[in-house]
Amino acid sequence: MLTALTLSLLVSHVSVTDFGAKPNSLDDATEAVAKAVAAAKGKGSVVDFPKGEYHFYREHGFERTLYLSNSDVANPRRISILIENREDLKLVGKGARLVFHDRVMPFAILGSKKISLQGFEVDWQRPLMSQGKVEAADATGITLKIDPSKYPYRLDGGKIVFTDKTWARQPWGFMEFDPETRGVAYGTGDWGCLGGGWENYQATEISPGLVRMAFAFKRLPKVGNILVARHGVRDHAGTFILDSKDIALTDMSYRHTSGLGVLAQYTENLTYKNVQIAPSVESGRMFAGHDDGFHYSNCKGKILVDGCRFEGLMDDPINVHGTSVRVDSKVSDRTLKVKFMHGQSVGLRFGDVGDTVSFIDHESLLSRGTAKIAAINRISPEEFDVTFDHAVPELGDGDALENLTWTPAFTVRKSVFGTVRARGLLVSTPGKVVIEDNVFRSSGSAILIAGDANGWYESGAVRDVTIRRNWFGNCLTSPYQFCEAVISIDPEIPKMGTEPFHRGIKIEGNTFEVFDAPLLWAKSAGDLTFKNNIVQWSSKYKPWHGNKEALTFLGCSNVSVSGNQLDTRFTTRGVKIEGGKPETVKVEGFE
Structure with missing residues (x-):
């Protein structure tokens, strides 16, 4: 029989400093942390990082061939802190600041169970994006003030080329930020920042750090605003979680990430509490994440996001979805050759033996039936054969498969979605979804419920979504794709089916502060309620939306639309109803 003393000896509590890590120095900590993680044996083991600053360099990182959802193929990936095939392990930072150098993945959790990351601040010495202040803007061009100590650059052939030790890149896009709100400037977004043809500018250096971009820009940024230069790629997530279970992130601050912020795929049960992806005000940066904040691809079990915050992102703060594959050909009555269609889903695992799969009509997105996987044979990173437990239904050209087993329940509460690029929350899962007590200041749609089998192939018809007690504050200030209203239910359906694609969406007890007309835009949705919401009018911005x-x-x-309180100044109360079963669409209080 094990005594309490014996049990205590099975649990190790180690410090990275005991293995050579030197806080508050520029020494590389990769090897010391790896040794500490290896030494932390036994269930419930803890690896401590005493408070201080630790540096990690790309050249010392672990190499792994990994395929990341919604990311570029850039193998091998470099990983600084690797947790692989471990169980019941906690890494505790207690405010430790981890500083990374070059293109690298700070954390990777692979094939592990019951792993916790707690109390870390993640940042980069030289971030993988850049920015400059608009000093002047007129009909002949823009003068940009760039801090070369933070954002080294050179001019090459009349173009700005931002640099670091191992890379040099021209911006492929700009975003305009207002330093007062620290959010995307009103009326800019993807298409309204500098206007078409901006890349034809010619740059000259007036003095070190002061660059003139000569061109008749179709739109000029406001003097004093910040232009964020997007010149990176989606190659390394801030934290990557794969083939794992029961993962928790607590009290984490991601000040910058080189790709997606925290990416989880094929993982069961994830809990993120008090995690922020936001730049520190002291850094002067407007940007944090290079792309999405939290990205959940093909996960299952329960996902909880509680008390988190998103600022300075260059894409959606949260995206929850599956990944469908297109049917290429029929091999036999039970076997199909299928293919990942999007370049950023290459190499993913579609499913496992025993998983339930739905056969999707790519035009209506409705299911033609289901079956269980009996066998999978991979042909290439893109293609594989899937054999089912019974004969497959009749399928048309371009039809798709969706894995129903890897679909999570999702709850997000008490979180803040700042005025970042694009939308706020994307959710496409048939699992139970609860969105409650959050603040949305999204520059595009606050919530997008999408789904498609033709473009991104992000699958997932919703069946039970509750959106309640949220505050939507002046969202939809800039134009982006799929942003038809503050809440957009917008699956990509080429041809409407006989039944709705999405079902069971309840929008109740929320407050909308709006300056424009569109509150809710829904396509192919059934059993939808919009009740007991408050709509307040704002004069902060001018209306611009086409809807x-x-x-x-x-x-x-x-x-069913009823019981909503509408500000008397909110006069754009029109309702548009087309197709479906209009006799079952009951609207009260709107025109």
């Missing part, structure tokens, strides 16, 4: 109706229902059925 002039407050509510739009396309191909919808069983819709």
